Amino acid sequence: MSDSTPAAPVVLDIWCELECPDCHQALSDVRALRARYGDRLEIRLRHFPLEKHKHAYAAAQAAEEAVEQGEGWPYIEAVLARTADLARAGEPLLLDVARELGLDAEEFDTALIDGRHMLIVDADQAEGKAIGVTGTPTYVIADERLDGGRSQEGLRERIEEIADRLLADRD
Numbered sequence: 001m002s003d004s005t006p007a008a009p010v011v012l013d014i015w016c017e018l019e020c021p022d023c024h025q026a027l028s029d030v031r032a033l034r035a036r037y038g039d040r041l042e043i044r045l046r047h048f049p050l051e052k053h054k055h056a057y058a059a060a061q062a063a064e065e066a067v068e069q070g071e072g073w074p075y076i077e078a079v080l081a082r083t084a085d086l087a088r089a090g091e092p093l094l095l096d097v098a099r100e101l102g103l104d105a106e107e108f109d110t111a112l113i114d115g116r117h118m119l120i121v122d123a124d125q126a127e128g129k130a131i132g133v134t135g136t137p138t139y140v141i142a143d144e145r146l147d148g149g150r151s152q153e154g155l156r157e158r159i160e161e162i163a164d165r166l167l168a169d170r171d
Contacts, residue, residue, distance in 0.1 A: 010041050010166045012159060015048040015128045015138040018059035018079045019086050026137045026148055027080050029156040033163075041163055045076055047124040048136050055090045057121065062094040062108055064117035069103045142166055 014030065016023045033041060045063065049056035059079055066075030078097045079086060086093050091112060098105040111117060131140065137148040139155065141162050148155050 007170045009039060010037075010141065010163050011044060012041055012163070013044050013046050013140040015046045015124070015133045015136055015140070016076075016080075017048055017050050017053060017056045017136040018063060018076065019053035019056040019083050020050065020136045021083050022135075022148060022152065023137045024080045024083045026152060026155075027077060029152070029159075032156060033159060036160070037163060037167075040167060045072070046128060047121045048128045048133055048138070049121065049125065050136065053087070055086050055094075058091050058112055059086060059094060060121040060124075061112055061115070061117040062091075062098070064120050065108050065111040066098070066101075066103060068111075068117075069107070071101055071103055074101055075103070 012033070014026070016026075030043060034043060047060035047063070049060050063072065063076050063079070066072050075097060078101060079094065082093065082097070089096075094112070095105045095108055098108045128138070132145060135147065137152075139146040139148060139159060141159055144162060146155050146158055
């Protein structure tokens with residue numbers, strides 16, 4: 001009798017910042033990885049707001065509120081698609097995106113005021129610093145850190161090589 005329980009997915013952590021143009025560019029790689037691996041690759045957004053971006057910390061908190069409301073990735077992708085707008089408009093854009101996605105924008109506003117998601121953002125940032133993250137996007141898969149802030153050239157291929165190896169080792 002064989003065990004038909006599916007293996008746990010390979011985990012890819014992406015330290016990201018929602019006001020970062022490089023993270024916006026990385027979105028096409030994230031979509032391609034999702035399409036290629038489906039449920040076999042768990043892509044987790046980890047927050048790493050940079051001081052140089054004025055609205056990054058609020059955006060990270062808003063993303064966590066979107067997760068709470070069940071629309072984490074759609075919200076993250078919508079905000080990343082508008083990094084330049086976020087730099088100009090700030091928090092009102094975060095609420096606009098929530099409304100556009102049919103989320104409870106009033107709850108987003110309250111979450112940004114009461115700071116209920118600050119601990120998650122702070123913990124992600126602290127963990128990122130502890131493992132040597134200095135910029136965004138930074139990918140971690142199988143304890144290998146790949147810095148996309150310097151160059152994203154070839155990163156998706158490297159992630160695929162590692163993911164393929166890890167998945168093959170499970171079979």
